[in-house]
Amino acid sequence: MMVCPQCKNNKTVVFDSRRLSTYTRRRRHCLLCNYRFTTRESLASKPLSRSEQLAIKFHQLYEELAPSFGYKTREASAKPWSEVPENNKQLMISVCSRILKELDYRNKHTIRVGTRV
Numbered sequence: 357m358m359v360c361p362q363c364k365n366n367k368t369v370v371f372d373s374r375r376l377s378t379y380t381r382r383r384r385h386c387l388l389c390n391y392r393f394t395t396r397e398s399l400a401s402k403p404l405s406r407s408e409q410l411a412i413k414f415h416q417l418y419e420e421l422a423p424s425f426g427y428k429t430r431e432a433s434a435k436p437w438s439e440v441p442e443n444n445k446q447l448m449i450s451v452c453s454r455i456l457k458e459l460d461y462r463n464k465h466t467i468r469v470g471t472r473v
Contacts, residue, residue: 360386361393407453412437415448 357366365388372383379398385391404412419434437445 358384358395360384360389360391362386362391363389365389405449405453406456407449410452410456411445411448414452415440 358368359366360368363386365386367387368384369387370382371385374381379396382395382397384393384395386393415437422434440448
């Protein structure tokens, strides 16, 4: 049951529903105050892997920092992660996955030299 944002009543009806690329848009009508509002509904996505989280964070930080390092063209062409082409996303995720594997391997196979005092 959807609650009206205007009067907080839970008696609302859907009068228009459209399936868009990543979500469903529904136009709703409150039966008490006649307020009309829109909701966007999407399925919950699976949790992101460490590689995906790292790739997204890298992309966001790169887009944020590039202009301060003199990359003036990046500011105009900067894209949020959701608009990055899928093949570019997969490449960045693969690179991050390899980096994480190498770091994990090094951490597991590092020998401490010396003694504790």
